[in-house]
Amino acid sequence: MMATPLRQLLPATDVLRQPASHASPTGVAPIVQLHPTRRCNLACAHCYTSSGPQVAETLPLPLMQGALDDAAALGYGQLALSGGEPLLYEALPLLLRQARRLGMLTSVTSNGLLLTPARWEPLAPWLSRLAISVDGRAASHDRLRGQPGALDKTLNKLALPRASGTPFGFIFTLTQYNIDELEDVVQLAAEAGADSVQVHPLTLHGRATQTLADARPDAMELLAALIEAQRLAIALSASHGVQVHVDALSQRQLRAYRERLVPAWPAEPPGPTLSTLAPVLVLQADGQVLPLTHELPRSLWLGSLHEQGLLALAARWLAGPAPAGLVQACADTWAALTSSEQPAAYWYDEVAALAQRIEAPRPQPLRLVPRPAAAPFGSAHAGAQNWSAPR
Numbered sequence: 395m396m397a398t399p400l401r402q403l404l405p406a407t408d409v410l411r412q413p414a415s416h417a418s419p420t421g422v423a424p425i426v427q428l429h430p431t432r433r434c435n436l437a438c439a440h441c442y443t444s445s446g447p448q449v450a451e452t453l454p455l456p457l458m459q460g461a462l463d464d465a466a467a468l469g470y471g472q473l474a475l476s477g478g479e480p481l482l483y484e485a486l487p488l489l490l491r492q493a494r495r496l497g498m499l500t501s502v503t504s505n506g507l508l509l510t511p512a513r514w515e516p517l518a519p520w521l522s523r524l525a526i527s528v529d530g531r532a533a534s535h536d537r538l539r540g541q542p543g544a545l546d547k548t549l550n551k552l553a554l555p556r557a558s559g560t561p562f563g564f565i566f567t568l569t570q571y572n573i574d575e576l577e578d579v580v581q582l583a584a585e586a587g588a589d590s591v592q593v594h595p596l597t598l599h600g601r602a603t604q605t606l607a608d609a610r611p612d613a614m615e616l617l618a619a620l621i622e623a624q625r626l627a628i629a630l631s632a633s634h635g636v637q638v639h640v641d642a643l644s645q646r647q648l649r650a651y652r653e654r655l656v657p658a659w660p661a662e663p664p665g666p667t668l669s670t671l672a673p674v675l676v677l678q679a680d681g682q683v684l685p686l687t688h689e690l691p692r693s694l695w696l697g698s699l700h701e702q703g704l705l706a707l708a709a710r711w712l713a714g715p716a717p718a719g720l721v722q723a724c725a726d727t728w729a730a731l732t733s734s735e736q737p738a739a740y741w742y743d744e745v746a747a748l749a750q751r752i753e754a755p756r757p758q759p760l761r762l763v764p765r766p767a768a769a770p771f772g773s774a775h776a777g778a779q780n781w782s783a784p785r
């Protein structure tokens with residue numbers, strides 16, 4: 395499964411503040427997050443897509459191939475594949491090859507347990523980046539994954555991407571209780587040859603609502619993660635070569651980057667495009683297409699690939715009330731957060747929560763709060779380089 399990284403929304407200057415050797419190769423190209431299947435070899439406690447061995451839901455290959463062609467035509471320059479466990483999807487190399495031939499960068503997020511030469515070799519040539527889920531020290535990781543020895547097994551599988559020279563990083567699910575394990579995860583990443591650790595906040599969706607209802611990190615925990623990432627950057631990165639990024643924005647970043655977080659509305663001629671309003675586009679295994687994040691209310695979704703191709707869904711969506719509703723949700727979220735004392739936030743989660751509250755799109759014209767004066771880009775790690783798909 396995947397959640398939504400923030401990197402697509404941050405200015406290149408934040409990315410470029412990273413050492414050049416660790417700057418993402420992707421720029422800030424809009425990203426398609428594709429879930430080919432919800433089938434998985436695990437049934438993790440925090441899985442927000444409720445994937446597992448008994449889940450068969452899979453998106454037909456022709457629908458995904460058509461959607462990839464359309465996504466490239468709509469301006470999406472990255473494909474992030476997750477699931478379920480994408481290594482269980484046999485046509486994975488076909489999708490990756492198609493995306494690369496369309497000029498897209500590609501990433502796969504995996505629990506790593508199923509990495510074998512037979513699975514790895516057909517997809518490695520088409521893979522820009524691999525993301526491996528590592529959720530803490532062995533005891534915590536194995537408990538969350540529901541499998542004793544899972545972390546050791548995963549780490550042992552990383553010889554394959556190491557040998558092929560494919561860049562890979564870890565994704566760490568931040569809860570209310572595990573920030574103290576981040577340093578060990580960064581150390582593990584360094585030992586394994588990973589070049590980054592992406593800290594992604596737990597969202598309460600799917601199985602997590604039942605198993606981890608009290609574990610979603612609050613604003614103070616997000617701030618602690620931002621501070622810890624900065625501390626680790628100073629203490630470890632120079633010597634270990636591992637970049638640590640947090641999918642959260644500080645209050646200062648929220649204020650500085652409004653133009654990145656709230657799409658311009660009304661859009662400049664020739665009008666709004668899907669990729670500017672939704673720099674992240676989620677294609678679920680059931681065929682539903684969602685802007686930004688899986689937690690938005692249905693009134694903002696594009697519809698199903700089982701009914702229409704992506705180009706047609708995009709045209710229908712752009713002609714309807716949903717774009718205005720989405721922009722309004724972003725604008726209201728930004729106004730609420732920046733007028734609060736909240737020190738940090740996971741942006742997409744906040745937008746989704748507010749959109750759920752207001753439920754239906756509002757009619758035009760919009761009354762957006764005025765833009766603040768341009769602020770200098772700041773430091774921090776939030777969101778930079780996070781273009782893989784957390785799970």
Ligand code: SF4
Binds near residue numbers: 434435
């Ligand atoms: S979190 Fe990832 S590995 Fe775990 S059940 Fe969900 S899809 Fe599978």
